[in-house]
Amino acid sequence: MFFLDLLELDRVLRQLKSMYGSIDESLRGWNWSNDVLSPPLEGVYLGVSELANRYCSTYRDVYLKRVLSKPAPFSYKTVRGWIYHTVCKRVVEKAKSMLYHEGIVNGHRLYSSLLIDRRDIIDKVLEEYRVPSYLKEYEIEKLKREAEALYSFLALQAAARLDRVLSRISRPDLESVISKVIPVDVERIVNGQLLGLSSELKIDMFADKRIVIEIKTGDIRDFHKYAVTGYALAVESDLDIPIDYGIVSYISLKEENVKIRNKIYFIGDELRREFLEIRDEAFNVIRRGIDPGKPPECPEYCVYYGVCI
Numbered sequence: 001m002f003f004l005d006l007l008e009l010d011r012v013l014r015q016l017k018s019m020y021g022s023i024d025e026s027l028r029g030w031n032w033s034n035d036v037l038s039p040p041l042e043g044v045y046l047g048v049s050e051l052a053n054r055y056c057s058t059y060r061d062v063y064l065k066r067v068l069s070k071p072a073p074f075s076y077k078t079v080r081g082w083i084y085h086t087v088c089k090r091v092v093e094k095a096k097s098m099l100y101h102e103g104i105v106n107g108h109r110l111y112s113s114l115l116i117d118r119r120d121i122i123d124k125v126l127e128e129y130r131v132p133s134y135l136k137e138y139e140i141e142k143l144k145r146e147a148e149a150l151y152s153f154l155a156l157q158a159a160a161r162l163d164r165v166l167s168r169i170s171r172p173d174l175e176s177v178i179s180k181v182i183p184v185d186v187e188r189i190v191n192g193q194l195l196g197l198s199s200e201l202k203i204d205m206f207a208d209k210r211i212v213i214e215i216k217t218g219d220i221r222d223f224h225k226y227a228v229t230g231y232a233l234a235v236e237s238d239l240d241i242p243i244d245y246g247i248v249s250y251i252s253l254k255e256e257n258v259k260i261r262n263k264i265y266f267i268g269d270e271l272r273r274e275f276l277e278i279r280d281e282a283f284n285v286i287r288r289g290i291d292p293g294k295p296p297e298c299p300e301y302c303v304y305y306g307v308c309i
């Protein structure tokens, strides 16, 4: 997903747009001052993920975090998410900087260069997140192997993409090669405060200044579509550019084999309204300050499961 072929992607996005049509301008993030978009509470700013990750239908997670200031405990899955995200970021950044540094090389050379200090990079990432303080020894070893496998997989994708781009250009220049091989900004920060969202929202990947990409490292959940919707609205409110598409990219590893599954969304009126309803309900829970209670059934994968049950 990080080494996209924008032409191929463009075809898919056009199809989506022809199916869903246009977007009501009053639901664009830059119209943040209207009744639907303006936040119901002043001075409270929420993260997109705490709204979008709707494990809990009664919003007890919001109550626990925002009213009782009780953060969700860290699990293996939480730590794994941090590490996978950071590995993706490192490979993209490193591929970009190597191309700037070494100039136009072929895919094989890029791949070899990316792999040279792979182990050191992974060790530093684990250190940066103080992984030994959260996980047991055998979990750390497993995570390390997975992180290395993910790193190598992404390095190979970068190299293959570079070769494909070079094979199509007769007189390549460095800037255009890099923009075609790696057309994404990693961890782009946007300010969502005009919509009641955090001032430093981190978008995993921002492609071609028109697509927000969210990386997920767990199971596929329907509510993940609200994460890209929230980021799209925030980009529109902060940067005044229209965002019609979002991609949720699911990364998983099975016996060190990497699987990537992408779900592409047209961020139309319905998704926008649904995200804003979630935001408003979360604000209501905070304003009331009363425990909303548990839903009839709590999913075991809820991050607060060990706290509520």
Ligand code: SF4
Binding pocket: 055, 056, 057, 058, 059, 060, 061, 293, 294, 295, 297, 298, 299, 302, 303, 304, 305, 306, 308, 309
């Ligand atoms: S464990 Fe149940 S009540 Fe608690 S936050 Fe999760 S879904 Fe809600």
